[in-house]
Amino acid sequence: MTENLSVEQRGLRESATYDRTTIAAIQRAAETGIYDIRGWGAKRKLPHFDDLLFLGASMSRYPLEGYRERCDTDVVLGGRNAKYPLHLSTPVTIAGMSFGALSAGAKEALGRGASEVGTSTTTGDGGMTPEERGQSKHLVYQYLPSRYGMNPDDLRKADAIEVVLGQGAKPGGGGMLLGQKISERVAGMRTLPQGIDQRSACRHPDWTGPDDLAIKINELREITDWEKPIYVKVGASRTYYDVKLAVHSGADVVVVDGMQGGTAATQEVFIEHVGIPTLAAIPQAVQALQELGVHREVQLIVSGGIRNGADVAKAMALGADAVAIGTAALIALGDNDPRYAKEYEALGSAAGYYDDFQDGRDPAGISTQDPELSARFDPVLGGKRLANFLRVMTMEAQTIARACGKAHLQHLEPEDLVAITIEAAAMARVPMAGTNWIPGSGL
Ligand SMILES: Cc1cc2nc3c(=O)[nH]c(=O)nc-3n(C[C@H](O)[C@H](O)[C@H](O)COP(=O)(O)O)c2cc1C
Numbered sequence: 001m002t003e004n005l006s007v008e009q010r011g012l013r014e015s016a017t018y019d020r021t022t023i024a025a026i027q028r029a030a031e032t033g034i035y036d037i038r039g040w041g042a043k044r045k046l047p048h049f050d051d052l053l054f055l056g057a058s059m060s061r062y063p064l065e066g067y068r069e070r071c072d073t074d075v076v077l078g079g080r081n082a083k084y085p086l087h088l089s090t091p092v093t094i095a096g097m098s099f100g101a102l103s104a105g106a107k108e109a110l111g112r113g114a115s116e117v118g119t120s121t122t123t124g125d126g127g128m129t130p131e132e133r134g135q136s137k138h139l140v141y142q143y144l145p146s147r148y149g150m151n152p153d154d155l156r157k158a159d160a161i162e163v164v165l166g167q168g169a170k171p172g173g174g175g176m177l178l179g180q181k182i183s184e185r186v187a188g189m190r191t192l193p194q195g196i197d198q199r200s201a202c203r204h205p206d207w208t209g210p211d212d213l214a215i216k217i218n219e220l221r222e223i224t225d226w227e228k229p230i231y232v233k234v235g236a237s238r239t240y241y242d243v244k245l246a247v248h249s250g251a252d253v254v255v256v257d258g259m260q261g262g263t264a265a266t267q268e269v270f271i272e273h274v275g276i277p278t279l280a281a282i283p284q285a286v287q288a289l290q291e292l293g294v295h296r297e298v299q300l301i302v303s304g305g306i307r308n309g310a311d312v313a314k315a316m317a318l319g320a321d322a323v324a325i326g327t328a329a330l331i332a333l334g335d336n337d338p339r340y341a342k343e344y345e346a347l348g349s350a351a352g353y354y355d356d357f358q359d360g361r362d363p364a365g366i367s368t369q370d371p372e373l374s375a376r377f378d379p380v381l382g383g384k385r386l387a388n389f390l391r392v393m394t395m396e397a398q399t400i401a402r403a404c405g406k407a408h409l410q411h412l413e414p415e416d417l418v419a420i421t422i423e424a425a426a427m428a429r430v431p432m433a434g435t436n437w438i439p440g441s442g443l
Pocket residue numbers: 039040041095096097098101102123124125126142164166167168233257260261262263264303304305306324325326327328357367
């Protein structure tokens with residue numbers, strides 16, 4: 001008699017501890033004996049930008065008129081030492097995602113979209129492709145622990161260099177690229193065998209600490225004639241100390257990637273259990289820069305879960321100079337598009353849930369090296385879609401900044417923000433809405 005009743009109507013209760021996802025994970029592990037690897041970032045609910053709200057101006061503050069009054073969005077990155085700092089029209093940049101994880105067409109589209117709106121894109125754990133270089137006005141070249149695709153000529157072709165020490169999805173860990181994505185071209189660029197799983201190193205083999213990093217940064221400057229800004233990217237964990245050490249080592253720009261940050265492939269246990277939320281990392285980074293007297297002189301780029309203009313504005317109000325996006329950019333290109341719903345289902349996933357970037361069977365042709373699947377992706381159209389998305393993000397951030405009375409996105413400040421949860425208030429170091437209370441500050 002109960003067959004027509006819903007689970008709730010039957011009085012069944014799902015365990016919060018052993019919920020269905022947990023049960024499925026145990027069953028999968030028991031069946032296969034293999035730990036789960038996936039892409040994307042942390043999926044658990046964490047304190048995030050949604051837990052913050054802006055205090056729009058009214059009487060005590062004066063808003064700017066949306067259609068008549070300017071609100072600038074430009075940013076200069078890397079002026080501390082570089083002869084040619086990057087001048088970007090919007091503070092929303094594209095994060096490093098490797099050729100290998102992504103198809104050559106997807107990399108090209110990232111360059112096209114970024115260039116159309118005057119922002120930068122970044123190579124990744126797989127070197128620089130000519131298509132990407134050709135279509136990117138501002139290209140940041142990653143110098144990675146894996147050294148995959150490392151090529152001194154490409155260093156010179158880049159507009160900036162990003163020394164990657166870690167990623168928010170896996171601080172302390174190395175990346176993975178499974179054999180099915182190691183095509184002849186990918187293998188050639190990484191000088192590794194085709195079709196065999198590749199695990200990248202978790203740390204740079206030729207230095208062990210900040211003193212060595214300072215030497216490495218100087219080497220990079222010398223071989224590129226002191227022309228290019230040098231970024232240092234860290235996964236958010238002991239952010240206050242890491243940012244201080246990065247600055248002492250000579251970084252012109254520090255990139256802090258929070259726990260929600262995407263990855264092409266990592267162990268699920270790592271993604272969900274290592275690192276700290278983006279929201280918690282920003283004030284630590286800003287404090288470190290302020291104490292060294294270099295906030296705004298050494299720019300801070302924040303990434304990890306940035307999805308819209310409100311997130312951009314919030315990150316900037318907390319003290320970031322710019323942000324970087326990965327997952328949202330892939331979605332803008334067409335990843336997880338409901339158009340491919342049936343094909344995602346055939347892979348055991350669903351549009352909106354597809355995170356098996358490592359599998360190389362992406363029906364959207366983005367996270368794959370399969371020639372037939374990649375051919376489905378149109379880099380020109382993908383670039384247009386990304387440019388649209390970047391414009392929307394920038395305009396959304398401007399809308400908020402004007403409402404707070406700011407003529408430049410960089411004028412947003414912590415005072416413009418309140419929190420709606422105690423956790424977010426404590427992490428972001430802004431008061432709970434309607435109070436002066438910042439938990440943990442003694443105020
Ligand atoms: C498909 C994919 C590939 C990535 N590859 C790299 C990489 O090669 N090097 C790197 O430093 N970070 C890599 N990342 C991380 C991004 O640079 C960035 O830190 C992260 O995606 C930001 O978080 P978001 O995805 O929530 O925007 C990758 C991320 C994705 C989604």
